[in-house]
Amino acid sequence: MFVKVCGLSTPESVRSAVDAGADAVGFVLTSSPREVSPDQVRILLPLVPAHVNAVAVFRHEPASDAVSVARAAGLTWVQLHGTRTAEDVKTVHDAGMRLIRAVTMGAAPDQFSDLGEDLLLIDAAVPGSGESWDYGSVRAKGLGGREWLLAGGLEPGNVAFAATAADAWGVDVSSGVESSRGVKDLAKIRAFVEAAKA
Numbered sequence: 001m002f003v004k005v006c007g008l009s010t011p012e013s014v015r016s017a018v019d020a021g022a023d024a025v026g027f028v029l030t031s032s033p034r035e036v037s038p039d040q041v042r043i044l045l046p047l048v049p050a051h052v053n054a055v056a057v058f059r060h061e062p063a064s065d066a067v068s069v070a071r072a073a074g075l076t077w078v079q080l081h082g083t084r085t086a087e088d089v090k091t092v093h094d095a096g097m098r099l100i101r102a103v104t105m106g107a108a109p110d111q112f113s114d115l116g117e118d119l120l121l122i123d124a125a126v127p128g129s130g131e132s133w134d135y136g137s138v139r140a141k142g143l144g145g146r147e148w149l150l151a152g153g154l155e156p157g158n159v160a161f162a163a164t165a166a167d168a169w170g171v172d173v174s175s176g177v178e179s180s181r182g183v184k185d186l187a188k189i190r191a192f193v194e195a196a197k198a
């Protein structure tokens, strides 16, 4: 089970995710209680070992803008939410970066097709909101065999159930490992990664 811990902003939270065995960590570079600047990411990045993917997370920004900000932060993985095209994927790949393309269950059917992204992420309607949804309903999207991440309202206590219900390849969390919005709880990060990998 691939595990991404998102919305990190302090050395302690990055160390906690890495030490717990996360496969990817996310830095939110868009307006959010979890927003960090490219300069902050550059300070945190040395704490992320090479085998852990460090991801620059954006909302609906144009792919070219996201690539510029990710480059300024020293990151080579980009996560884009919103309706996207194969052209957006090409923009990221042409920049030598890799893409997590995030969609919601309410997205148009063509958004569930393989547009060439490196990972698909199926999220709640509002990213980073902590809202859960009917995880089992994603099976109807026919993602079997693809590498995709489940997100939205996951926490240590429900991740095993949710991942099984959705038949997920990996999981992504932010709100469920926080003590309050934007403040990561180190014990919850450890518990989440442990539960997801069990």
Ligand SMILES: O=C(O)c1ccccc1NCC(=O)[C@H](O)[C@H](O)COP(=O)(O)O
Binding pocket: 006, 007, 026, 028, 030, 031, 032, 033, 034, 057, 058, 059, 081, 121, 123, 124, 126, 127, 128, 129, 130, 131, 151, 152, 153, 154, 172, 173, 174, 175, 176
């Ligand atoms: O976290 C944010 O505030 C955020 C803002 C804009 C785009 C994406 C954002 N977060 C993405 C994530 O943290 C994860 O991909 C996922 O949505 C986490 O969901 P949850 O565990 O329900 O917080």
